[in-house]
Amino acid sequence: MTVDGVSLTQYHGDEAAELLGELSDTYADAYGVQPAEEKTAAFRRRAAKQFERPGFLLVAARSAGQMIGFAFGYTLPAGDTHWWGGVQPEPSADFVEETGARTWVLSEIEVRRAWQSKGVGRALHDAVLSARGEERATLATGPDAPAQPVYEAWGWRRVGRIPGDKGDYYSAYDLFVLDLPVSR
Structure with missing residues (x-):
């Protein structure tokens, strides 16, 4: 998916670290908070x-x-099952097995408020996931988050709920999974 006037660029670890200020400003705008706030x-x-x-x-x-x-x-x-720790309903041992090449976590997807509902989020989603070679992707949202119906429309399926850790934003998180590669 393309959005007129929008370019998409990939970055890896060190390159991304150099963008932390811009990422933080974009994140703050997406949530309507100030860049200096705790969130x-x-x-x-x-x-x-x-x-x-x-x-x-x-x-x-x-x-x-x-x-x-x-x-x-x-x-x-590989071997890291912390992501799946405490998920209810409890999945099979095969489901939570991690090989180091099986599951990619979509950790963040954020769009400035002025650009929301214009296809930018979907374009980002598809671009980042189409670049992956893992079998599946996963993400976590707050319970009943407004984004959940969007994720479901994009093909994600809810697999359960995990308790949040001390200091987390939510006391629990809903986990979703999407088979890769992404097809449209």
């Missing part, structure tokens, strides 16, 4: 850790030189 500071801390994870990829959308959105994530390492 944005928490995003900065999460993002900085993720730049170093295996399989990290960022796709940024720009219009007239300004970052207007982004999507990024990383590959779950």
Whole structure:
């Protein structure tokens, strides 16, 4: 999917780290908060850790030189089942098995408010996922988040709910899975 006047560019770990200021500003705008607020500071801390994870990829959308959105994530390492820890209903052992090449986490997908509902989010989603070689992708949302019907319309299926960790934004998260490659 393309959006007129919008360019999409891929970045890997070190390249993405150099964009943290722009990413934070875009994130703050997407949520209607100030860049100095705790929500944005928490995003900065999460993002900085993720730049170093295996399989990290960022796709940024720009219009007239300004970052207007982004999507990024990383590959779950072999043997790491923390992502699936405590999910209810409890899936099979085969479902939670991670090989280091099986599951890619769509960690963030954010679009500036002025660009929302214009196809930028879908373009970012498709661009970042079409670049992946894993079997499936996963994402987590707050329970009953407004984005859930959008994800379902894009082919994601809800697989369960996990408890949040101490200090998390939500006390629980809904987990979704999408088979790769993405087909439209």
